[in-house]
Amino acid sequence: xxxxxxxxxxxxxxxxxxxxxxxxxxxxxxxxxAKLMGFDKLDKKKQQAMMKTMxxxxxxxxxxxxxxxxxxxWVVQSxxxxxxxxxxxxxxxxxxxxxxxxxxxxxxxxxxxxxxxxKLYLINVGHFLVAYLAVGTxxxxxx
Numbered sequence: 101x102x103x104x105x106x107x108x109x110x111x112x113x114x115x116x117x118x119x120x121x122x123x124x125x126x127x128x129x130x131x132x133x134a135k136l137m138g139f140d141k142l143d144k145k146k147q148q149a150m151m152k153t154m155x156x157x158x159x160x161x162x163x164x165x166x167x168x169x170x171x172x173x174w175v176v177q178s179x180x181x182x183x184x185x186x187x188x189x190x191x192x193x194x195x196x197x198x199x200x201x202x203x204x205x206x207x208x209x210x211x212x213x214x215x216x217x218x219k220l221y222l223i224n225v226g227h228f229l230v231a232y233l234a235v236g237t238x239x240x241x242x243x
């Protein structure tokens with residue numbers, strides 16, 4: 101198989117992934133997510149300490165988004181080369197199956213073993229579903 105990665109598509113996908121995460125955890129579900137994470141119970145000192153490391157955390161998060169987009173580009177390109185298909189359907193299918201097989205299943209461990217609320221699980225995996233569908237579509241369309 102001859103795999104060609106479009107690095108601009110990977111970069112744009114990582115940015116879109118990051119923006120979806122920001123919107124998901126602030127504008128759309130921010131209050132519910134923060135409460136389920138227990139952030140509403142932190143005292144001022146702990147909140148300030150968290151805010152001091154926010155930039156570093158966001159930078160590392162962007163790097164993980166970049167790595168995810170790069171890996172997904174390989175999967176999309178492999179699917180395109182092997183099945184001789186491309187476009188939106190390939191991107192959506194790739195994003196969905198990666199999400200279902202790796203994210204939805206592994207994130208459930210936080211509920212089963214860490215005692216995290218199921219609502220928190222739904223917020224978190226919902227974010228990944230939307231992001232993976234978007235990233236897969238960008239990468240499949242912009243080969």
